[in-house]
Amino acid sequence: xxxxxxxxxxxxxxxxxxKNKLAVTPWIFLAPAILFFVVYVIAPIFQSIWISxxxxxxxxxxxxxxxxxxxxxxxDDRFYTSLKNNVLWLVxxxxxxxxxxxxxxxxxxxxxxxxVYKSLFFFPFVISQVVVGLIFTWFYxxxxxxxxxxxxxxxxxxxxxxxxxxxxxxxxIFAGLWPQIAYCMILYLTGLNNVAADQIEAGRLDGAKGWxxxxxxxxxxxxxxxxxxxxxxxxxxxxxxxxxxxxxQGGPYGSSNVLAYYMYETALSEYGYRxxxxxxxxxxxxxxxxxxxxxxxWRMYQDERGGR
Amino acid sequence: MFPRPIEKSxxxxxxxxxxxxxxxxxxxxxxxxxxxxxxxxxxADINSGNVFGWPSDFQVIANYTAxxxxxxxxxxxxxxxxxxxxxxxxxxxxxxxxxxxxxxxxFKAALPLFFIFVAGNFVPYQILMVPxxxxxxxxxxxxxxxGLVLFHSAFQTGFCTLFMRNFxxxxxxxxxxxxxxxxxxxxxxxxxxxLPLVRPAIAALAVLIFTFVWNDxxxxxxxxxxxxxxxxxxxxRALNGQFVNNWHLVSAASLLAAIPPVAMFFLMQKHFxxxxxxxxxK
Numbered sequence: 001x002x003x004x005x006x007x008x009x010x011x012x013x014x015x016x017x018x019k020n021k022l023a024v025t026p027w028i029f030l031a032p033a034i035l036f037f038v039v040y041v042i043a044p045i046f047q048s049i050w051i052s053x054x055x056x057x058x059x060x061x062x063x064x065x066x067x068x069x070x071x072x073x074x075x076d077d078r079f080y081t082s083l084k085n086n087v088l089w090l091v092x093x094x095x096x097x098x099x100x101x102x103x104x105x106x107x108x109x110x111x112x113x114x115x116v117y118k119s120l121f122f123f124p125f126v127i128s129q130v131v132v133g134l135i136f137t138w139f140y141x142x143x144x145x146x147x148x149x150x151x152x153x154x155x156x157x158x159x160x161x162x163x164x165x166x167x168x169x170x171x172x173i174f175a176g177l178w179p180q181i182a183y184c185m186i187l188y189l190t191g192l193n194n195v196a197a198d199q200i201e202a203g204r205l206d207g208a209k210g211w212x213x214x215x216x217x218x219x220x221x222x223x224x225x226x227x228x229x230x231x232x233x234x235x236x237x238x239x240x241x242x243x244x245x246x247x248x249q250g251g252p253y254g255s256s257n258v259l260a261y262y263m264y265e266t267a268l269s270e271y272g273y274r275x276x277x278x279x280x281x282x283x284x285x286x287x288x289x290x291x292x293x294x295x296x297x298w299r300m301y302q303d304e305r306g307g308r
Numbered sequence: 309m310f311p312r313p314i315e316k317s318x319x320x321x322x323x324x325x326x327x328x329x330x331x332x333x334x335x336x337x338x339x340x341x342x343x344x345x346x347x348x349x350x351x352a353d354i355n356s357g358n359v360f361g362w363p364s365d366f367q368v369i370a371n372y373t374a375x376x377x378x379x380x381x382x383x384x385x386x387x388x389x390x391x392x393x394x395x396x397x398x399x400x401x402x403x404x405x406x407x408x409x410x411x412x413x414x415f416k417a418a419l420p421l422f423f424i425f426v427a428g429n430f431v432p433y434q435i436l437m438v439p440x441x442x443x444x445x446x447x448x449x450x451x452x453x454x455g456l457v458l459f460h461s462a463f464q465t466g467f468c469t470l471f472m473r474n475f476x477x478x479x480x481x482x483x484x485x486x487x488x489x490x491x492x493x494x495x496x497x498x499x500x501x502x503l504p505l506v507r508p509a510i511a512a513l514a515v516l517i518f519t520f521v522w523n524d525x526x527x528x529x530x531x532x533x534x535x536x537x538x539x540x541x542x543x544x545r546a547l548n549g550q551f552v553n554n555w556h557l558v559s560a561a562s563l564l565a566a567i568p569p570v571a572m573f574f575l576m577q578k579h580f581x582x583x584x585x586x587x588x589x590k
């Protein structure tokens with residue numbers, strides 16, 4: 001008590017803020033970010049889910065239809081085609097991870113000019129997907145694209161990849177892999193910088209060579225890089241929109257559609273303004289993504305508990 | 309299969325590696341080289357089938373001038389800058405504040421809030437599309453540069469906060485503790501102590517956000533309509549429709565769209581890579 005009294009007599013009364021400083025200040029720092037994020041990200045998620053129970057053209061009155069949009073989805077061939085293509089994207093896009101690792105291992109040397117080589121290899125990731133899409137559209141053109149040149153070199157008549165219902169999705173995914181491999185490569189190059197040299201030496205003394213060295217000694221040390229590479233590749237695969245919009249607009253006959261583009265098409269393109277139905281598709285896509293988001297957050301939570 | 313340092317290999321291996329390296333790079337960048345070549349050739353070359361050969365004539369100035377005189381490319385580029393630069397400033401600033409709060413203060417909501425920022429950063433754009441477009445239409449922000457800036461700033465705040473919070477968390481906490489004991493105010497600690505220390509993180513975020521927002525196509529399509537507010541990515545697509553079969557002009561316009569982020573990457577390479585690894589791989 002005596003100590004408290006002494007401090008009271010020497011210092012003037014503390015203000016409310018002074019007393020609650022550590023509890024209040026974080027909220028002042030957080031307020032602008034929270035405001036922006038709630039208005040443009042958090043609230044719209046719930047609004048979209050809400051809208052998916054309505055039939056709405058975006059202008060007039062919305063009509064409550066309950067689960068009808070979802071029931072319609074279950075019967076919609078275009079929805080299943082898109083969903084199937086999304087799975088195809090997810091699976092094939094994963095090739096970017098081992099391919100990126102391969103390129104990184106290839107480039108992980110110290111010869112003259114290596115820094116420049118590494119950054120040039122990274123180039124495709126920096127340019128817009130719109131540009132990548134345009135480049136490949138042109139490459140696939142059977143009349144004057146490079147694919148046409150190669151096919152006619154072997155005397156075959158070139159396929160019109162982007163006009164072929166069976167090939168089109170593979171063609172777009174292949175184009176999408178180009179920047180994605182570059183991204184995974186850079187993650188692995190950064191990871192390889194941190195691989196402990198003494199462990200490699202120790203592995204070598206123990207007779208680890210080639211694949212066994214890669215599998216048992218190097219890859220375990222690259223785990224953080226692999227984790228991030230998988231996360232960004234999954235998100236990239238599910239977000240595939242730009243390439244499809246540029247290269248095929250989902251065609252021919254919806255055969256290269258994915259949920260992201262199909263949603264846009266239903267809600268905003270000339271095919272009609274069905275905001276409710278579009279939102280239902282978006283909700284499905286969101287739920288798929290939520291699986292990955294939860295996994296990522298769970299991993300982060302494990303790390304947090306381990307840390308300070 | 310960890311690559312054995314090439315210096316330890318035989319002379320033959322070393323030489324073949326050095327020969328193969330530029331060949332591999334050439335194949336890897338072939339798509340890009342092709343549009344560079346196309347962007348400087350005359351239209352006649354493409355019509356006559358000379359698409360991958362040596363240009364019959366170098367029309368660098370003619371082609372690029374044509375892009376600017378025959379289309380709204382200049383407006384598109386200008387819009388891209390006025391969308392990208394303010395977004396970069398707003399989202400990084402918001403994230404500095406939020407990241408600081410989440411990293412330094414111990415309060416119950418800190419971790420859940422942090423996770424919300426992280427999760428929001430990963431949601432598919434389509435789940436936001438209808439409400440954000442509707443909000444923009446109602447507030448008169450539809451088809452304006454400001455509308456895009458506000459949305460991008462908000463969305464990128466998630467990623468920036470994730471990055472900033474982890475960066476600040478890795479700083480020595482004693483520093484802040486001792487400043488508090490000295491009686492330095494919380495805002496002064498942030499401004500004079502923490503901000504100078506997070507400069508590398510600010511640089512990393514600035515280049516990344518620049519690239520992300522510059523390359524955005526989806527929101528440019530959803531939130532703009534006319535030429536007045538379209539950024540270059542959406543513009544290139546419009547040009548593609550306008551310059552049908554004028555591949556030399558489409559290529560030139562595409563390259564113009566690609567130059568700013570490429571330049572940014574080359575100037576700030578180190579920061580760029582640090583940012584891309586989400587701060588998880590150091």
